[in-house]
Amino acid sequence: MQDHDNAMPPGSVAVVLGTRPEIIKLAHVIRGLGPACRVVHTGQHFDFGLSESFLEVFGIAEPSTFLGVGGMTRVGQIGAAVSALGDLFAEEAPRVVVVQGDTNTTLAGALAANAYEIPLVHVEAGLRSYDRRMPEEHNRVLTDHLADLLCVPTETARANLAREGISHDGVVVTGNTVVEAVLGLMPGPEARHDLLASRGLTAGRYVLSTFHRPENVDDPDRFGLILEQLGELGHRVVLPLHPRSRGMARTFGLESLLEAVEVIEPLGYPEFLGLSAESAYLVSDSGGVQEEASIYKRPVVVVRRSTERPEVLGTFVRLAHVDEITELASGWLADIEAVHDSLADIPTPYGDGHASERILEGIVSMVSGDA
Numbered sequence: 040m041q042d043h044d045n046a047m048p049p050g051s052v053a054v055v056l057g058t059r060p061e062i063i064k065l066a067h068v069i070r071g072l073g074p075a076c077r078v079v080h081t082g083q084h085f086d087f088g089l090s091e092s093f094l095e096v097f098g099i100a101e102p103s104t105f106l107g108v109g110g111m112t113r114v115g116q117i118g119a120a121v122s123a124l125g126d127l128f129a130e131e132a133p134r135v136v137v138v139q140g141d142t143n144t145t146l147a148g149a150l151a152a153n154a155y156e157i158p159l160v161h162v163e164a165g166l167r168s169y170d171r172r173m174p175e176e177h178n179r180v181l182t183d184h185l186a187d188l189l190c191v192p193t194e195t196a197r198a199n200l201a202r203e204g205i206s207h208d209g210v211v212v213t214g215n216t217v218v219e220a221v222l223g224l225m226p227g228p229e230a231r232h233d234l235l236a237s238r239g240l241t242a243g244r245y246v247l248s249t250f251h252r253p254e255n256v257d258d259p260d261r262f263g264l265i266l267e268q269l270g271e272l273g274h275r276v277v278l279p280l281h282p283r284s285r286g287m288a289r290t291f292g293l294e295s296l297l298e299a300v301e302v303i304e305p306l307g308y309p310e311f312l313g314l315s316a317e318s319a320y321l322v323s324d325s326g327g328v329q330e331e332a333s334i335y336k337r338p339v340v341v342v343r344r345s346t347e348r349p350e351v352l353g354t355f356v357r358l359a360h361v362d363e364i365t366e367l368a369s370g371w372l373a374d375i376e377a378v379h380d381s382l383a384d385i386p387t388p389y390g391d392g393h394a395s396e397r398i399l400e401g402i403v404s405m406v407s408g409d410a
């Protein structure tokens with residue numbers, strides 16, 4: 040990757056992030072920016088397993104600023120982060136602010152940049168689920184309408200923006216930075232073999248699952264139904280449990296249902312990628328997993344009402360209502376090898392692994408005043 044250090048003064052680009060997927064998808068941009076980058080961590084995800092270990096594995100230094108807004112309500116988090124970012128920008132305004140995705144942190148970064156009239160870059164712009172019940176949908180729509188440079192992963196995302204009247208020169212199709220993140224950290228065949236051996240797993244004979252969305256884990260009936268079905272899949276199910284979901288299972292008294300699956304701590308990124316790539320299939324409500332599956336070519340049952348990632352729907356991803364997991368998965372199980380073969384040659388719609396370089400070019404132009 041080109042070295043952009045000289046073109047930009049130290050600390051001139053503030054990258055605002057606060058969760059695991061933001062670190063994953065901004066890692067190569069941060070590294071490419073070098074000393075020009077000032078990482079501001081809001082603390083939305085504050086524990087080691089969901090944040091620090093991800094910075095470490097991508098070789099990113101400790102954030103220069105940590106705002107500590109974890110464990111609050113949505114409105115509390117957004118309000119506190121906007122206010123703290125405002126103080127920071129008032130003290131020393133960066134030339135550009137970069138945010139990614141659709142979290143409360145993303146929106147807070149966008150609002151603070153807007154209030155201080157600092158040009159805003161939105162990485163992974165233009166995604167739409169058209170499901171207004173999801174807070175993430177509002178976060179991404181609002182951020183897109185505030186952004187000056189919108190780095191969209193696909194033509195579908197560009198078309199979504201055009202429908203909302205956002206079709207200026209600042210909309211650039213870059214691909215999705217998740218591709219370089221996965222390609223950079225996916226363990227090789229030997230490491231994957233060792234990973235499975237250390238956990239007593241057989242390739243293609245287990246299911247990997249993640250759940251953390253409020254729509255699934257904040258409702259005792261839904262969460263219970265999900266866990267019940269995971270326990271009945273007829274395969275070993277490995278469930279790295281998000282701390283939020285673990286807390287909810289305890290609150291709702293669902294611990295007995297966890298006994299039918301193998302609950303483990305959230306995994307580091309390379310481990311999670313290695314186990315995903317060797318699994319029979321995944322069952323998840325994650326956004327990022329849907330994209331990653333198209334890179335390591337595994338099918339995913341996505342337990343959600345909608346997806347903002349239609350590019351992988353019907354190939355790598357099947358959407359399931361909360362009571363349809365067993366039915367969908369058992370269809371696949373009948374001949375999982377055939378399913379894997381059918382996916383093996385489908386290219387990922389998320390690009391060539393150079394999205395971060397294109398995003399960096401856009402940021403450099405903004406900082407140097409060419410854009």
Ligand code: UDP
Binds near residue numbers: 063279306307309327
């Ligand atoms: N992930 C991980 N370890 C785990 C579970 C997930 O590294 O134990 C990664 C996964 O590969 C994906 C990201 O975390 O890139 C997804 O994070 P999350 O589900 O929290 O957010 P979302 O993608 O739904 O925004």
